[in-house]
Amino acid sequence: MVRAAVDWLDSRTGIRAARAHLLDEPIPAGTGWRFVTGSVVLFLLAVQIVTGVVLTMYYVPAPDHAYDSIRFIMDRLPFGSVLRALHVFGASFIVVAAIVHMVRVVWLGSYKKPREVTWLTGVVLLLLILGFALSGYLLPWDQKAYWATTVTINVARSGPMGEYVAGLLRGGSGLGPLTLLRWYSAHVFLLPACLTGFVIAHIYLMRRHGISGPIDPVAGPSRPFYPYHALKDTLAMAVVFAALIACAVTLRAPLDAVADPTDATYVPRPEWYFLSLFQLLRYFPGPLEPVATQGVPALVVAFLVLLPFLGGSGRRLRDRPIVAAVFLVIGLGVTALTVMGLRDTPGHSASEGWNPLAVAGSEFVKDARCTTCHRAGGAASAITTLAMLKDPDWLLSHVRDPQIIAPGLREPPAGAMSVGQAQSVLSYTRRVRAGKPLPPPMAADTRTASLIIGRYCASCHMIDGEGSPGAPDLTHAGRAHDAKWLHDWISAPDEIDAGANMPGFGSFLTEEQMAALVKYLAARK
């Protein structure tokens, strides 16, 4: 029955001959494990396609929803966090595997005549892979996405025709919904189409010229690809996949807080595979910047393109000293820059952790002014489940006086919050959106100090990048002043400086509260 069906299909399509042609490629004797590298890259690309297709079923490419859709994938979709981790770490695996493959090809001289065009398609594939990596990390619309893309677009601006290129990358006049959509489109339609075409060309050319095999012919008959070399390929894939799945199950794919264009504390850092370029920027300041952003990368790509036409005809490395030396210099340079980039502490937004405002906010939202409406079954969703999409100014007005924004409430909550309290609630809602609705356990007096800072201080002061600008930043209050001075100043500023703008808080705070606040601030060095 099955045989008859296959016979019929074969008579119409020649499927058996095609299968034989695919699997029976003669592989010269001595073609060993060094020749599995290409198959591993191909396999990892297939994993990216499978995981990527499933991710698009849940991802929404719009700035208002992208972050929350990724949070849903990470926190609530069954297998979602493993799925995304496979895709995120898979990208790193591909970059490594592609570089290993390239090094092997250079080492064994596999790109030499007649395989120059095979090499060139490989260079295009490497650039496409980097294009995938670059377009991929804008998509979550978290801090890293936003700021790394801002940097990428500004890098593009520094080159010739820079404004046009930047405009093309941005889509609009600023980084926003149009940018996200075109990067998404590139990531899921344009680049995969190009990738598919070049992969087919690369494999076709590999088959056309046959696998390059060992440099010195090894005696013995050639054997068919399947099952002898296919087994080596499969085992290599299994090892790589085991490593990938182990990473995906044990490590969480990174996701910062949601993109915040006003955050001045975030230090953007690219993925490790772009760190070398990032590091290079530091050595070419000011007008020399295009050397790092365009010049050096262009030279490297030019070298890769010219590589098959340089040097002697032999496949041995010692026959190609110049190629080997330049390749080695580039390799060492990229490695050294990457290591230096990694050694700098990674950038984190101050709003990642729990600062005093967020802690205070988590208390303030328990107030009846919030919970009258924001509760399960109430007029609005509970705050701990909210994804705030409104801009900070709207939120600030709403928190300070809910009636302004929601007129006509039957039982309007009485009283308004101070600016500091409203800033604290805002700070807390950012943590909620980042999937962290509960503050960590802390000492009682730290908690007391946080509440006071939220209620009073944050109306005029900034701390850890949040609060209100105007008065001095409290982030490092303990550096300039000791506990005694802080106590006296907060109690009655005009006794230290007759012209002080700050009101005295001696009469508002109990001795206990004052002690907790002073202790907390003095410890902030």
Next chain:
Amino acid sequence: MDESEKGAPDADTKGRRRFLGGIIAAIQAAIGGTLGVVAGGAVLSPGLSRRDASWLPAGRLMDLAINQPTPVMLRLERQDGYQQVIDRHAVFLVRTGNGVTALDSTCTHLGCRVSWNSESQELKCPCHGGTYDRTGAVKSGPPPAPLARFETRVEADGRVMVQL
């Protein structure tokens, strides 16, 4: 595989190839299976999840006319993916003395919305002309089954609750 055996004449080689082929198939199946569990699980699981039934208030018993299907709109808040959505369910409440029946307004034929025709005293589907009587039983037309019923209960204060 027959064509590919050319140049590999002896049975020993053939058996060896078959054995190696089996190993390849097993490893690839393991890889594909693992990937399939993750990807397939993520694709299928939301479709299989059921939401918990919840009791929703649907008006007061004394406001309902006896034996007259009265349409009410029930709002059900539900988590759909990353957002909260509100489903609006149209339900017919039919008071029978001190009890209440709640009929789903979804036609059992192809899912159109039925409405009460007070002249002909029947629930009528606009799509293919199916009709139901006030108990939800099919009177005429293509519907294969009576209208679905929801659990109801009447609270001590006269509020009607419907379980969706």
